[in-house]
Structures are given as C-alpha cells and as structure tokens.
Amino acid sequence: MTVILGQLFTGVSIGAVLLLIALGLSLTFGQMNVINMAHGEFIMAGAYTTYVLQKSISGAGISLIVALPVAFLVSGALGALLEWLLIRRLYLRPLDTLLVTWGVSLMLQQLARDIFGAPNVQTRAPDVLTGHITVIGGDDPLTFANSRLFILGLAVTAVVALSLTLRLTPLGRRIRAVVQNRDLAEVSGISTGRVDRTAFFIGSGLAGVAGVALTLVGPIGPTMGTNVIIDAFLVIVVGGIGQLKGSVIVAFVLGALQSVLEYSTTVSVAKVLVLVAIVAFLQWRPQGLYTLRTRSLV
Amino acid sequence: MLEIDTVHVGYHRSLVLHGVSVEVPRNGVAAVLGHNGAGKSTLLRAAVGLLGPQRGSVRLDGEDITRRKPHERVARGMAYVPQGQQVFPQLTTAENLRLVADGRRRGKEATAEALDLFPALRALSGRRAGLLSGGQRQQLSIARALVTEPRILLLDEPTEGIQPSVVAEIEETILALAARGGLSVLLVEQHVGFAMRAAQRYYVLEAGRVTSSGEGGRDAERTVREALSV
Numbered sequence: 105m106t107v108i109l110g111q112l113f114t115g116v117s118i119g120a121v122l123l124l125i126a127l128g129l130s131l132t133f134g135q136m137n138v139i140n141m142a143h144g145e146f147i148m149a150g151a152y153t154t155y156v157l158q159k160s161i162s163g164a165g166i167s168l169i170v171a172l173p174v175a176f177l178v179s180g181a182l183g184a185l186l187e188w189l190l191i192r193r194l195y196l197r198p199l200d201t202l203l204v205t206w207g208v209s210l211m212l213q214q215l216a217r218d219i220f221g222a223p224n225v226q227t228r229a230p231d232v233l234t235g236h237i238t239v240i241g242g243d244d245p246l247t248f249a250n251s252r253l254f255i256l257g258l259a260v261t262a263v264v265a266l267s268l269t270l271r272l273t274p275l276g277r278r279i280r281a282v283v284q285n286r287d288l289a290e291v292s293g294i295s296t297g298r299v300d301r302t303a304f305f306i307g308s309g310l311a312g313v314a315g316v317a318l319t320l321v322g323p324i325g326p327t328m329g330t331n332v333i334i335d336a337f338l339v340i341v342v343g344g345i346g347q348l349k350g351s352v353i354v355a356f357v358l359g360a361l362q363s364v365l366e367y368s369t370t371v372s373v374a375k376v377l378v379l380v381a382i383v384a385f386l387q388w389r390p391q392g393l394y395t396l397r398t399r400s401l402v
Numbered sequence: 403m404l405e406i407d408t409v410h411v412g413y414h415r416s417l418v419l420h421g422v423s424v425e426v427p428r429n430g431v432a433a434v435l436g437h438n439g440a441g442k443s444t445l446l447r448a449a450v451g452l453l454g455p456q457r458g459s460v461r462l463d464g465e466d467i468t469r470r471k472p473h474e475r476v477a478r479g480m481a482y483v484p485q486g487q488q489v490f491p492q493l494t495t496a497e498n499l500r501l502v503a504d505g506r507r508r509g510k511e512a513t514a515e516a517l518d519l520f521p522a523l524r525a526l527s528g529r530r531a532g533l534l535s536g537g538q539r540q541q542l543s544i545a546r547a548l549v550t551e552p553r554i555l556l557l558d559e560p561t562e563g564i565q566p567s568v569v570a571e572i573e574e575t576i577l578a579l580a581a582r583g584g585l586s587v588l589l590v591e592q593h594v595g596f597a598m599r600a601a602q603r604y605y606v607l608e609a610g611r612v613t614s615s616g617e618g619g620r621d622a623e624r625t626v627r628e629a630l631s632v
Contacts, residue, residue, distance in 0.1 A: 274500075274501075274504035274505065277493065277497055277500065277501045277504065278501065278504075280490070280492060280493060281490045281493065281501050284490045284491060284492055284493070285488060285490060287452055287472075287484075288484065288488050288489075288490065289490075290451075290452070290471065290472040290473050291450050291451075291452065291472045291473075291476065291481075291482045291484070292473075292476065292501065292502050292546060292547075292550070293473050293476035293477060293502060293550055294473055294501070295471075295473045296473070
C-alpha cells in the first residue's frame with residue numbers, strides 16, 4: 105500500500121512539473137497556435153535568473169521567492185521581444201515559425217554558454233524545501249519531499265491564476281476572442297497586435313516560473329529547456345489544442361503512468377512505453393482529450 | 403460621411419475592385435447591390451481596413467483613414483457586421499458583448515441599448531455563441547457592432563441565410579436604426595426590395611465596377627432590378 109501511495113505521489117509530482125512546463129505553451133501554442141521551439145529556452149532563462157539572484161541575495165528562501173516574479177518578467181520580456189521581432193510576421197505560417205524559433209532557441213543556448221559556461225550549475229534550495237514530511241511512519245515509511253510539494257502548489261496556483269485570467273478578465277476575453285477569430289476581433293475594436301504580445305508575455309513568463317521550479321529538482325544548463333519541451337508539447341496535443349482542462353488532466357495522467365512504468369521497468373523503457381501509449385491514443389482521438397463543441401464553423 | 407474614392411482592391415495580384423467610388427451620406431443609408439462575386443464584400447472589407455487598397459482612398463468625415471488599422475477605424479466610429487453571422491463561438495452571448503464594452507465609458511449602457519433591440523438575446527446570455535441558431539448569431543453580431551456606438555455601420559448581407567421570421571425582425575431593426583438619426587449605414591444586400599426601402603442612395607456593382615448608381619427609394623427599385631437582370 106505504501107509503495108502504491110509513494111508511486112502515486114511521485115506521479116503527481118512529475119505531473120506537476122510537466123504541467124508547469126506546459127502551462128505557458130498552453131497559451132502560446134494551445135491558444136495562439138504558435139509552435140515556439142524557443143519556449144524551452146525561456147524555461148532556461150527562468151532557471152538562470154534564479155541562479156543569478158541567489159548569487160546576489162544571501163538567503164536561499166528569499167532569493168527563491170524573489171526569483172518567481174523576476175523570472176516571470178525576464179522570460180516574459182524575452183517572449184514579448186521574440187513575438188514583436190519575428191513571430192508577428194509569421195502568424196499562419198507554422199513551418200516558418202517552427203524553423204525560426206528553433207534557430208532562436210539555438211542562439212539562446214549559445215548565449216547561455218557564453219555567459220554562464222557550458223557545465224551545468226546548481227542552486228541551493230532553501231532549508232524548508234530540502235526536507236520531507238512523513239505521511240506514514242514505521243518500518244516502511246511514506247514520505248513526501250517538500251520541494252515536490254512546493255512545485256505541486258506552484259503548479260496548482262499557476263493553473264488557477266491562468267484559468268481565472270482567461271475566463272474572468274477583459275484581457276482573457278480579448279485573448280480568447282483573438283484566438284477564435286482574429287479579423288472579427290480587430291473589427292470589434294481590439295488591437296490584436298497588442299493582445300498577441302501580451303499573451304506571449306504571459307505564456308513566456310509562465311515558462312520562466314517553470315524554470316524556477318526546475319532548479320529545485322535538477323541542475324541548470326543551457327540545454328535544460330530542450331530536454332523538457334517535447335514533453336510539454338505532448339501534454340498540449342494530447343489534452344486537446346486550446347483546452348486548459350485537458351492539459352491539466354493529461355499532465356497528471358502522464359506523470360502517474362511514467363511513475364508506475366518506471367517502478368516496474370526502467371526510466372528509458374517507461375519513456376518509450378509512454379510515447380507508445382500517446383501514439384495509440386492519438387490514433388483513436390487525433391483531436392486530443394477535449395475538443396470545442398459548436399454549431400458554426402467560425 | 404464615408405467616402406470610398408476610386409479604390410482598386412484585390413487579393414495578391416488578382417484585382418477584384420477596379421476604381422470603385424461610393425459615398426455614404428451623413429445619417430443616411432447607401433446600399434450596394436450586385437450578384438455573387440461582384441466585389442460587394444471586398445468593398446466593405448476595404449472600407450473597414452481588413453484589405454488595403456492598391457490605389458484610391460477611404461475618408462471618414464474628411465480624415466484619410468486608408469492606412470488605419472481596423473481597430474483604429476472602430477475607435478473613430480466605424481462598425482462592421484461581416485457576412486455569415488460571425489461571432490466568437492467559444493464565448494458566451496454575454497461575453498461577446500462584454501468583450502466590446504470593456505473599457506468603454508458607456509459600455510454598460512450601450513450593451514443594454516443593443517439588447518433592447520434584440521431582447522431574445524437576454525435569455526441566451528449564458529449560452530455559448532457557437533451554439534446559437536443562425537438568426538440569433540446574426541442578432542448578436544449586429545448587437546456587438548452597436549455596442550461600439552458607431553457613427554457609421556457597415557452591414558454585409560445581414561439577412562442572408564436566415565429564416566424568414568427573423569429576417570423581418572432584422573430588417574425592421576436596421577430601418578429603425580437608420581431612422582433614429584446619428585447613424586449612417588453602408589448596406590450590402592441581395593434583397594433588392596429591402597435595400598431600396600432603406601437606402602437614400604444605391605450602387606450596383608458588376609465585376610468590380612459600379613455600373614449603375616442613383617437616388618434610392620421605391621421608384622428606383624425597377625431600375626436596380628433591370629440593372630441586376632443584365
């Protein structure tokens with residue numbers, strides 16, 4: 105029983121990391137249909153922001169708290185700049201966007217190598233996040249790592265904040281309107297260019313927040329974003345393009361699946377089996393878990 | 403009010419409008435009629451800024467707005483109801499209107515006034531617009547345009563593909579809007595009887611050129627029908 109609960113928690117924590125990584129993409133890819141291959145490098149920018157802040161702020165706890173909004177702003181600004189410089193000229197040209205942003209991702213990786221060096225670096229987690237809580241004691245204890253619980257809380261907070269922003273605020277309504285019918289939004293008085301830039305800022309900023317979270321579970325390196333970006337795209341595609349609810353469910357299901365398969369096989373075999381499961385699922389439901397219901401085509 | 407002056411408009415290298423000029427009188431209605439493919443919708447898309455003319459100009463109250471973006475034209479008092487009952491399908495009826503009302507000084511009042519014209523929409527406020535019927539979507543589309551409190555309203559075949567009972571309601575609403583003053587209308591319509599009842603001025607488009615134009619009204623209806631039957 106303890107083993108099952110332990111694996112379940114590991115799955116949920118893997119799902120939380122996946123969700124945090126995919127959340128920004130759910131806006132830029134899921135909502136705006138932009139395949140931004142540089143999204144992983146915005147995660148990296150968030151992680152390096154944490155590293156830089158820890159160098160200049162003495163307390164690890166304070167620097168982590170400060171890093172969350174600062175990484176959001178740094179990665180968000182990078183995203184808005186990328187949108188303004190390149191992506192806005194490439195809307196409705198997905199292959200061009202993919203190639204251009206892939207080039208940008210390589211440049212950002214090289215920039216990170218030039219500034220911070222090729223070897224990975226590490227941040228120090230605050231004391232409160234280095235321990236664990238014991239849920240079940242005894243000979244076969246069940247423990248939850250504090251850092252994983254923190255990431256889970258961060259993922260839930262980010263999902264709720266993004267969901268409320270999209271559903272309840274004027275900005276959210278404008279983003280959803282531009283996604284659904286760009287021309288109609290423009291002739292309704294909405295500056296679609298400004299909305300695109302704002303949405304890209306938020307989506308990229310969330311990648312920065314994910315980068316801060318990843319510093320708690322692994323090293324920071326120039327290619328850390330590339331290693332996780334494919335998983336994030338998978339979460340969005342399997343959940344259903346533009347469906348936040350689908351992304352949340354799929355992130356946790358994939359996390360649990362990965363955890364269970366890792367326990368009974370190896371990490372590599374588990375990864376392959378998860379990918380096979382995804383391919384099989386998409387053969388059955390190519391549109392993903394959730395789709396839009398509508399009577400009209402527009 | 404709105405002067406579209408000798409515009410040449412096309413898609414890539416294929417020219418659709420060849421030097422078309424249309425003028426909408428202040429607080430009046432101008433109707434553009436023509437067969438499918440004559441360039442009527444292209445003319446409205448150029449007027450609202452979704453298509454840029456290769457030559458010619460668009461002026462609103464004397465100001466040259468040819469290079470202005472659509473949302474900038476909306477800020478200057480222009481509203482557009484596109485063909486095909488277009489709404490934001492994933493937003494609710496209420497959200498479709500709030501989207502436009504957000505940030506406007508008289509947003510709430512303008513929304514209430516628009517809903518007074520189409521009271522059936524009040525009961526549908528929580529329903530996703532994509533699940534509304536064609537007639538309801540067209541009413542919502544017109545209401546959405548009216549929330550901007552326009553000085554000039556561009557309507558692209560507002561009664562096309564809608565059941566007859568709702569067509570009559572939409573026609574009456576457009577006539578009432580035009581009659582109450584303070585609003586000019588550029589109406590693209592295939593239904594000649596309604597267009598000539600509403601318009602003070604008409605233009606017949608054929609293959610991207612104005613082939614006939616004149617004063618509107620019942621007396622001109624026969625002339626227009628003859629022009630269209632050629």
